[in-house]
Amino acid sequence: MVVSRRIVLTGPGIIWILALLVIPCALLLVNSFFERGIYGGIDYILTSENYVRAIDPLYAQIFWSSARVALITTLVSLVLGYPAAYCIALMPKRRQLAYLILVMLPLWSNYLIRTYAWMVLLNSEGLINKTLLGLGVIDAPLPLLYNDFAIIVGLTYAYVPFMILALFSSISKLGPELREASTDLGASSLMTFWRVTLPLTLPGVAAGSVFVFVLSVGNFVTPDLLGGGKRTMLGNLIYDQFLTARDWPFGSAIAAIVIGIMMLLLTVQAILVNRRDREGTAA
Amino acid sequence: MNAHPLKSWLGAHLGLVYVFLYGPILVLVALSFNKAGMPTVWSGFSLEWYGKLFENQKIIHSVGNSLFIAAVATIISTIIGTLLAMGLEERRPRVATEALIAAPMIIPDIVMAISLLSFYSLIKLTLGAHSVILSHSAFMISFVCAVVRTRFKHFDRSIIEASIDLGASEITTFRRVTLPVIAPGVIAAALLGFTLSFDEFIIAYFTSGPSAASITFPMQIYAMIRFGVTPDVNAVATIVMLVSFFLIFLSQRINREVDA
Numbered sequence: 001m002v003v004s005r006r007i008v009l010t011g012p013g014i015i016w017i018l019a020l021l022v023i024p025c026a027l028l029l030v031n032s033f034f035e036r037g038i039y040g041g042i043d044y045i046l047t048s049e050n051y052v053r054a055i056d057p058l059y060a061q062i063f064w065s066s067a068r069v070a071l072i073t074t075l076v077s078l079v080l081g082y083p084a085a086y087c088i089a090l091m092p093k094r095r096q097l098a099y100l101i102l103v104m105l106p107l108w109s110n111y112l113i114r115t116y117a118w119m120v121l122l123n124s125e126g127l128i129n130k131t132l133l134g135l136g137v138i139d140a141p142l143p144l145l146y147n148d149f150a151i152i153v154g155l156t157y158a159y160v161p162f163m164i165l166a167l168f169s170s171i172s173k174l175g176p177e178l179r180e181a182s183t184d185l186g187a188s189s190l191m192t193f194w195r196v197t198l199p200l201t202l203p204g205v206a207a208g209s210v211f212v213f214v215l216s217v218g219n220f221v222t223p224d225l226l227g228g229g230k231r232t233m234l235g236n237l238i239y240d241q242f243l244t245a246r247d248w249p250f251g252s253a254i255a256a257i258v259i260g261i262m263m264l265l266l267t268v269q270a271i272l273v274n275r276r277d278r279e280g281t282a283a
Numbered sequence: 284m285n286a287h288p289l290k291s292w293l294g295a296h297l298g299l300v301y302v303f304l305y306g307p308i309l310v311l312v313a314l315s316f317n318k319a320g321m322p323t324v325w326s327g328f329s330l331e332w333y334g335k336l337f338e339n340q341k342i343i344h345s346v347g348n349s350l351f352i353a354a355v356a357t358i359i360s361t362i363i364g365t366l367l368a369m370g371l372e373e374r375r376p377r378v379a380t381e382a383l384i385a386a387p388m389i390i391p392d393i394v395m396a397i398s399l400l401s402f403y404s405l406i407k408l409t410l411g412a413h414s415v416i417l418s419h420s421a422f423m424i425s426f427v428c429a430v431v432r433t434r435f436k437h438f439d440r441s442i443i444e445a446s447i448d449l450g451a452s453e454i455t456t457f458r459r460v461t462l463p464v465i466a467p468g469v470i471a472a473a474l475l476g477f478t479l480s481f482d483e484f485i486i487a488y489f490t491s492g493p494s495a496a497s498i499t500f501p502m503q504i505y506a507m508i509r510f511g512v513t514p515d516v517n518a519v520a521t522i523v524m525l526v527s528f529f530l531i532f533l534s535q536r537i538n539r540e541v542d543a
Contacts, residue, residue, distance in 0.1 A: 009366045009370025010366070010370030012366060013363045013424055014367070014383070021422075024398035024401060024402035027398065027402055027405060080300060081300075083293050084296060084300045086293060087293035102301065103300075105531060106304050106308070108475070108531045109478075109482060109524050109531075110501060111482065112505055113523060113524055115508075116311070116508045116516060117307035117520075119511070157303070160303075219393075225508060225509065238393055238397060242397050255393070259390075259391075259394055
């Protein structure tokens with residue numbers, strides 16, 4: 001009786017997610033092992049060609065360069081996000097929520113509009129260049145838009161809230177006792193941070209980094225709008241294979257690799273959390 | 284004892300992060316009232332761009348499409364997501380179930396977009412507004428479910444049993460006991476879901492097909508800004524941004540009311 005009631009309630013939701021997420025993703029994986037049809041369809045002949053092609057120097061170079069952009073984005077987000085999350089974690093509990101909502105709010109608004117705002121700021125006639133020219137700091141407009149710099153700014157802008165949130169949940173679990181014990185035992189603030197706080201919040205650092213990295217690598221809008229289409233990220237590669245080159249199996253293989261990287265990184269993160277929890281109980 | 288300088292240094296940093304997050308948005312809002320078209324110099328306050336907005340049929344049309352898609356997807360996902368939340372709260376769900384339900388929130392948009400496109404193509408579903416609605420509802424259910432579940436945290440399950448013991452039917456119990464408790468969560472979830480759908484670009488872009496009836500607002504914006512800065516966008520961006528912020532703010536407030 002109770003079981004059937006539960007099934008009636010959860011059934012539609014579970015079926016919905018199975019049909020529109022699990023099955024499509026499984027299909028993507030299956031498609032990645034088939035050949036491309038002559039007219040852009042899929043020929044159901046098994047092959048590993050798509051994955052072999054992905055490590056071809058041409059594509060390996062795209063992997064490497066988009067990983068580099070995503071990695072810089074992750075590091076910048078971390079440097080920006082850690083002190084911010086730490087500051088919110090130090091606040092009294094009742095004030096934290098408001099500050100966190102303020103961090104999260106931009107995430108719930110239109111991504112394209114937020115990216116467009118950076119096009120307005122960074123272009124050669126934009127506010128930043130005009131201000132610097134007006135102040136006489138520079139003689140000619142700086143090339144701020146349509147390069148890797150703009151992509152990194154745009155991606156950091158979009159994803160730093162995720163980083164702050166992940167870091168906050170890790171830092172706020174940490175009571176002040178350990179820090180106090182460390183300083184009481186004579187460690188400097190810097191030493192305490194480096195030897196106590198940072199190691200204990202590493203799971204948060206890892207979780208935030210995985211999300212920022214994966215979202216950046218898979219992004220195609222920001223490289224397109226702020227990078228001027230000059231930098232191909234994995235997201236652009238997938239986009240092209242699906243909508244321009246119409247090689248769905250190869251595009252599927254790239255997507256499968258992105259998901260594979262994400263799962264690998266999340267597993268590493270989970271191991272970190274487990275190890276910390278074990279150490280926590282042992283202590 | 285040097286906690287104070289550290290704290291103020293951190294506070295200053297946090298302030299800068301907020302400037303980074305909101306500065307670009309504020310510049311865009313300010314420029315939407317700028318008389319000169321190009322956002323270079325301030326040439327006086329004007330509502331001209333807002334007036335022009337209503338002459339732009341493409342934008343108006345795309346906003347209409349997005350409102351329709353978001354409304355239908357919200358109705359579907361609010362019903363299914365709320366039931367899901369109720370079911371999950373009956374008994375502690377398994378880890379695998381939790382992972383399945385969180386998956387649509389974690390998976391990168393582009394992967395969800397191309398997997399749905401592949402799926403629709405396999406089952407020969409013609410693309411259009413309906414396929415965007417289906418796609419959006421898939422990830423919205425997870426968000427709705429997560430928000431509604433927060434309402435159950437302080438919910439005493441025994442009052443449901445009491446209601447049924449006293450002879451109320453399942454439906455009456457839901458209407459008179461469960462719903463009043465979770466209603467703020469359901470409304471908050473619907474507002475959040477609506478905003479997510481209205482602003483969603485990538486999945487809609489891949490699963491909308493070639494028909495003009497399924498060009499959503501974000502797709503229209505993308506077409507306009509792809510080749511550079513266009514002043515027409517500032518006014519509509521400001522409106523959409525403020526409406527989104529307002530809906531999210533409302534959603535937060537409604538869901539918080541009872542806790543306080």
